[in-house]
Amino acid sequence: MxxxxxxxxxxxxxxxxxxxxxxxxxxxxxxxxxxxxxxxxxxxxxxxxxxxxxxxxxxxxxxxxEALIEAALKLWEEGHTERVITQISVDPDPAIRLRHLLALVVGYSRHDHIEVALLATADHPLVAPVMRRVTERRVAYVASLFEELGVPADEARRRALLAVSVYLGHVQLAHAAPETLPQESDEWQRHLAAISTALLP
Structure with a gap:
């Protein structure tokens, strides 16, 4: 017993x-x-x-x-976009927020296997609307930071599109040809500084 x-x-x-x-x-x-x-x-x-x-x-x-995939995509959207925005929004200075945001997401792009996988299936009926929504949210948020810096709305949108394109380009480079990106820490910091200089007014 x-x-x-x-x-x-x-x-x-x-x-x-x-x-x-x-x-x-x-x-x-x-x-x-x-x-x-x-x-x-x-x-x-x-x-x-x-x-x-x-x-x-x-x-x-x-x-x-399919319901599980939808839940996973929602989790990704919250963690990889909304939580990042919340984290960045703590600082009152929009220029500092932009620099921190660029450093954070471009740095993370070197290890972001999930975004690579989702981009590869961006036309999937479950993935496509989420990718569109996330991309627009990212662009709109970055544009709002440029507007806080006094950049006119049209120009702010253009700069935001460039910034998001830089991030997505790094995601693809890190996946397809990681050796093309700076490898040493000092070199990487100079790379990030050059991105900020090119994008910030």
């Missing part, structure tokens, strides 16, 4: 642990899989194995794979 009790207790604990697995846990695992293998990496059974969960846990939170 003691062994049986321990086994049933272990199963109960395992089930309890699976109950505590949240939709956010699944979305985070799916987003990691996208960074590793693209949308094809979002498959229920491998993700369940990774999470130590069952398929039943998945269907408790999501009706199908």
């Amino acid at each position: 003691g062994v049986a009790s321990k086994r049933s207790g272990g199963r109960a604990a395992a089930k309890e642990g699976q109950k505590r697995l949240s939709a956010a846990d699944w979305a985070s695992a799916a987003l990691t899989a996208i960074g590793e293998s693209g949308l094809a990496g979002v498959a229920v059974e491998p993700l369940a194995t990774r999470l130590g969960a069952t398929k039943g846990s998945f269907y408790w939170h999501f009706r199908n794979r």
Whole structure:
């Protein structure tokens, strides 16, 4: 009876642990899989194995794979755009915010496998509207910083488009030809300074 009790207790604990697995846990695992293998990496059974969960846990939170992808994309949008904007917006000086933003996102672009994967599937019906919304949000936010610096709205929009293009270009370069980017720390800092000088009024 003691062994049986321990086994049933272990199963109960395992089930309890699976109950505590949240939709956010699944979305985070799916987003990691996208960074590793693209949308094809979002498959229920491998993700369940990774999470130590069952398929039943998945269907408790999501009706199908598409719903999981949507949740992962929402998580990406919040973490890679909205959270960055919140972090940058703390400083009252728009010029400092712009420099910090450029340094942060261009620096991060060297390791951003998720954005590379999403750009590769930007025409997918689930990905396309999110990419459009995120891109417009980024451009609009950067344009607002230039406007705070006294740049007219049309010119601010043009500079913002250039800034976002620089970021996306770095994402692609870091993926396709990382050796073309500065490797040494001092050289990288000079590179960032040159970008800021080119973009800031």
